[in-house]
Amino acid sequence: MAQISETKGIILFSRDYKEKDKLVKIFTESAGKVMFFAKGIHRANHPLQTAIQPFTEAVFIGNMKTDGLSFLNSAKEVRPLRKLQEDIFLNAYGSYILGLADAAIEDHVYDPALYGFTREALQRMNDGADGEIIMNIFEVQIMQRFGVSLNWQGCGVCGKKTGAFDFSSKYNGILCQEHWQLDHNRYHADPRAIYFLRLFNSVTYEAINTINLKPETKKTIRQTLDQLYEEYVGLHLKSKKFIDQMSEWQDVLKPKNEK
Ligand SMILES: [Zn+2]
16 A cells, blocks of 8 residues: 655655665654655755755655555655754764664554654754753663563562662662662662663653753763663664764863863
């Protein structure tokens, strides 16, 4: 079945196809992720050229098929997320978010909740919110789409909800300090990292206006998240590798006003 239809969407990526054409993958609101064929798009001043730039949101019009290749005809209400296109850090965080969204669900799976969650992450970064925190919230909450369900609510043994916690693979969730001895292979994570991961698991992006993190805390959150992803998701995206490399040289580039 194919029909001309229009849908809101976010560009996931595009790549050249032969000399004049492109394949464009779009996360659409109404049909999930769809691979489109864009014919003759390398022609000078092709109207679709700005619409298929990375970090662009638009209403895309095309011939959409439920399987196989769909055809992209035109676009309207094109909204580039300029800061993500221009800032190398936001660009990296945004690329990873899109990479995770792309990996988490199959093509053509209708998932307006994930679409909205992804869209809002990028939009808020573009509006100036802390990109790393947005990315972390996204990472924690999208784990569920990979089929990973972890207990962040309370200690897996006694249910306690306050105090210092560590993460335990044995319990697939958090353990309170009194029960740490039940799992010698627990993460030995920084309790601050666990505190924020629990918070990130339950907040909406709005909450980030009230969260202010020191670079050291961000680092421990990053380490714990990496450990969780290694164990439960096992994904190795190029965009994530770039973030890892970036953190090695970002100290040199960033202004030192975050004390
Ligand atoms: Zn306990």
